[in-house]
Amino acid sequence: MRDPQAEPSDLIRSVSRALRVLEAVGQSERGLTVKQVARRCQLTVATTYHLVRTLAYEGYVIRREDGTYVVGLEVADRFRELVVAFRGPAVVTETLRRAAAETGYSHQLARFVGNRPTITAVAEGPRSPYVDDLIPGFDDGAHALAMGKALLATLSAEQRARFLKESGMPAYTPQTITSGEAFEADLAAGERRGMQIEINQYRNGLACAAVLAVNDRDPERRVVLQCALPAGELMTSARIVRTRLLSTAANLADALKD
Structure with missing residues (x-):
């Protein structure tokens, strides 16, 4: 609006x-x-x-x-140009594809675009539940997705409260966090864990985990890596998921230095 x-x-x-x-x-x-x-x-x-x-x-x-x-088709052309601009260097795409191939899980990059957590690159994995929303340019549901939590965690509490008030906290599933107080507690748990997660909060059967790949004083340059996987697999393999995410995030950080 x-x-x-x-x-x-x-x-x-x-x-x-x-x-x-x-x-x-x-x-x-x-x-x-x-x-x-x-x-x-x-x-x-x-x-x-x-x-x-x-x-x-x-x-x-x-x-x-x-x-x-x-x-008309010109809109599709502009979307393709947007995806290319979002994607960044070719090595970023290759890093995401390699992570998706090795784990079987879809991987997404996200950053702030116009002050909104936005997916900017995607590599699909065959073991992940298919969610047609999670494509480049998607900027909704930040409170219910790990990538949104990881980016919002880099803001001050006041900035987060302002964002959540403006964007709202709709309930996508019965597990979606819809209060600011509960959201802050969830972020704190993610900070202790070293990885932000959501399980069945955006879609039933879907889980996402995310880590910060690039931190920067400029919010628009902060980059988060997220993977999407079946909810049950995150509950049993959280440590493995975190280790792999951190390794891939380190590779991405090197690729995005310039």
Whole structure:
């Protein structure tokens, strides 16, 4: 949700409106007509028509035969560029892939992007439960995922409280931590353990473990390594998981020095 208080004085309204139109079209599974877009974006039909025509010309939306508009392929191109920018040096990708191949577990890198814990690179492992959310660009559920906990643990208690208040703590499962006090206790336990974990907090049957790979005074340069595995396996193999994560994190730290 946009903060009206943070609106820049030089905001270009037409650009803002075009992005709202693109968001509305992207959120619709069946596509939208110009009138439907106008209603959802609270714009006039005439204004919406010109915005949609421009977005269609640029390839960001596509007009179908029934008159509805859907997201265009240019959006996919921008997403691929984002993934490449997030991924970093090729050695980072190879390190993640090697860890996934050796353990069978999916591995993810995460860092703060716009003050939000965000997954920036992924290597899938065949033994991990498949979760379609955990892809580059995913920035939800920080309180319920180990990568979010590991990044939030680098902030002050006041900064964490502010983040959790703004983002909320929705219950993804009955095991999700939904109070700030319980969250602080969970982070403290992770610090003592030397590894932040979650078991069945984001998805039933899923567990995640995470360690800090790169620490830095600049929050945006802090990097966390997470692996996802079946919940039962983390409960029986936590020490092995931690040892492997720390080893991989050290390799990543070397690759990311520059």
